[in-house]
Each structure stands twice: as C-alpha cells, then as structure tokens.
Amino acid sequence: MDGLPKGAPLPKWVKPELLPTIQAPTLLIHGRDDRVVSFETSLYRLANIPNCRLVLLNRCGHWAMIEHADEFNRLVADFIANN
Template identity: 90%
Template sequence: MVECLYAPQRVLHEVTTQADVHDDVLYVNGLPKGAPLPRWVKPELLPAIQVPTLLIHGRDDRVVSFETSLYLLANIPDSRLVLLNRCGHWAMIEHADEFNRLVADFIANN
C-alpha cells in the first residue's frame, strides 16, 4: 500500500475514528454523510454574513469533504472558495506558502 504525503492512512484512521465518537455535528441535507457542519453553525444565518469571506479547502480532505465548502460558498453572499489540489485537511500546513499568499492577498484587497 502506498501512503500519500498529504493524507497518510494512519492519520486518516485516527481522525475518522475520533470524528465518529463526536455528536456535536449537524449533517446538512444535500451533503454526503461525511460532510458535517458543527452544531453551532445555523445554516439559515449564513446568507446574513455581511463581510467578504475566504474559504480555503483541500480537495483531498478526508475529514470534511469539499462539498461542505461548496455549501458555504453557495450560502454566504460575498464568499470566495479556493480548492487546493493534492491537499488534505491541513491546507495551512500542506500548502503553507500558497495558503499564506491567499490570505494576505484577501486581507489586502478586502
């Protein structure tokens, strides 16, 4: 079995096992079972967000599927999504330079 640098199987197993024991998530209709939102997120309030919002998500995230970010993108009015290829759950670590550039550019222009 080949381990990917961005999502090692042992880390995946630990994270998904831990995620299974938490009951503090809300599964949103239309998202796969693996795409929860924390219970404190009230989907009906997302359209009321009045500030520019940057969403950065790893395409290969096995903890939270990128469909969750697509849901947020569709429901937050002034939002932008950057989906990073060959990136798992830790975009800020796995693609640190690109992540930092995206955040700095977003802050500078908003």
C-alpha cells in the same frame, strides 16, 4: 462533540439559515483530499454566504495551512489586502 468518537459526521457549528446574514467578505480554502470536511460543505457555504470566495487546493488534505503553507499565506494576505 458527540459523535466523533463513534465515527459520526462532524456536527454543524453554524445554523445554515445564518449563513446568508454574514456580511464580511469570506475566504474559504479547502483541500481537495480533505477526509475530515467534505468539499460539498464548502460548496454549500460558498452558495449561501454573500461575497464569498472558495479556493480548492489540489493534493491537499485537511491541513492546508501546513501542507501548502506558502500558497495558503499568499491567498490569505491577498484576500486581506483586497477586502
């Protein structure tokens, strides 16, 4: 992961042109105070992945599954149950 030790932005792991080809229902959970991945990244994915849902958690950083474990687990369980 070049750049991380030098303070550069995180590399993009998925080619943007492939996002519209994702066929599975997709759930994005983003912490409002995340300083690792910008909220704009999730907004971009939301706009480009068909059948995508984004949940923004207030007072939450990068580790939503730890910082808001109960809510995170409920969101994931509900998403799986309904998709």
